[in-house]
Amino acid sequence: MSNFSDFFPVAEGGGGGIPKYQEFTSSGTFTPSQALIDAGGRVFVFLVGGGSSGSGEDYGGGGGEVLLFYDTLTTTSAITVTIAASTTSSTGNSSVWNGDDAGGTLITAAGGVTGNYGGNFQSNKLTAGFGARSSGSTPGGGAGSGVFGYGAGGSSWAGPGVMDPKANSGQGSWHQSSGGSGFARITWFE
Amino acid sequence: MENRIAIIKNGLVDNVIVCSDEFAEYLQDQTVNVTEIDCEIGYSYDGTSFTAPIKSIEELEIEARMWRDFELEKTDFIVPLTDFPNHAAWITYRQQLRDWTTTEDFPNTKPTAPAEL
Numbered sequence: 001m002s003n004f005s006d007f008f009p010v011a012e013g014g015g016g017g018i019p020k021y022q023e024f025t026s027s028g029t030f031t032p033s034q035a036l037i038d039a040g041g042r043v044f045v046f047l048v049g050g051g052s053s054g055s056g057e058d059y060g061g062g063g064g065e066v067l068l069f070y071d072t073l074t075t076t077s078a079i080t081v082t083i084a085a086s087t088t089s090s091t092g093n094s095s096v097w098n099g100d101d102a103g104g105t106l107i108t109a110a111g112g113v114t115g116n117y118g119g120n121f122q123s124n125k126l127t128a129g130f131g132a133r134s135s136g137s138t139p140g141g142g143a144g145s146g147v148f149g150y151g152a153g154g155s156s157w158a159g160p161g162v163m164d165p166k167a168n169s170g171q172g173s174w175h176q177s178s179g180g181s182g183f184a185r186i187t188w189f190e
Numbered sequence: 191m192e193n194r195i196a197i198i199k200n201g202l203v204d205n206v207i208v209c210s211d212e213f214a215e216y217l218q219d220q221t222v223n224v225t226e227i228d229c230e231i232g233y234s235y236d237g238t239s240f241t242a243p244i245k246s247i248e249e250l251e252i253e254a255r256m257w258r259d260f261e262l263e264k265t266d267f268i269v270p271l272t273d274f275p276n277h278a279a280w281i282t283y284r285q286q287l288r289d290w291t292t293t294e295d296f297p298n299t300k301p302t303a304p305a306e307l
Contacts, residue, residue, distance in 0.1 A: 004227075025208070026192070026193075026209060026210065027195075027207050027208060027213055058260075080217065082197075082205070082207045083207055083208045083209070084207060084208070085195075085206040085207050085208045086192065086194060086195045087230055090229075090230050091230065091232070093205050093207065093231060094205050095207075096205075096213070132249075177204075182208070
């Protein structure tokens with residue numbers, strides 16, 4: 001029989017143990033502990049932008065950008081984390097990790113964008129789900145699935161996708177509903 | 191219902207976030223509670239009320255052409271189906287779509303389809 005620590009040995013000088021985490025369904029602050037800074041200041045951030053609402057019956061809303069990244073913090077100053085609100089607009093709101101408040105990096109998960117007549121799109125974004133498209137009663141393409149369902153695209157009249165997004169999912173919606181609000185989860189060891 | 195806070199920068203809504211009123215006061219940017227107000231990214235704010243962005247004539251024309259192209263695409267399948275209900279009216283509608291950009295109705299008044307598809 002093997003032990004977990006055979007494959008993931010505890011690092012010298014710290015690390016290992018049970019990960020700590022803090023979730024944000026509303027905006028707030030994350031304050032790094034001195035123990036976290038002493039352990040190297042490394043945090044893992046899961047950040048989801050807000051989804052957008054569909055445009056007419058033929059275009060589903062775009063999912064918010066889903067970002068998974070590491071940041072390295074150097075001070076115990078409080079970090080502002082803003083969470084995108086839901087919206088009935090074709091432009092989703094953004095969620096922001098202000099890691100630079102504590103020596104890290106400012107990173108934004110952009111809101112989803114709904115395509116308009118020329119086909120749905122998510123330009124220059126990582127892992128955001130595009131909304132579905134349909135032409136009359138003909139499906140023109142299903143929506144993107146996002147990451148673990150976060151940031152999935154919204155449905156159109158005949159194109160499969162998310163109709164009514166779950167709160168804090170960053171999912172796009174169909175045109176008579178609101179794009180999902182954003183989300184953040186910070187994970188770290190100390 | 192979530193508590194919606196608009197973040198205002200240079201008189202424009204830069205973002206709308208989920209946030210408590212207490213946390214909004216903590217933020218350094220100008221913030222307004224818009225939970226009960228129609229307010230989205232890009233709206234202008236004069237210190238009292240929010241106004242949706244006004245589109246330029248160029249933006250309206252681009253959107254109108256995209257809509258026209260999409261309508262033609264949606265109705266392509268009707269052309270060879272001579273027994274399609276109101277076939278002649280649909281063919282006339284498609285011609286109106288093609289001519290629309292050269293008329294005074296463009297881009298504000300769209301040609302009317304014979305029926306919903």
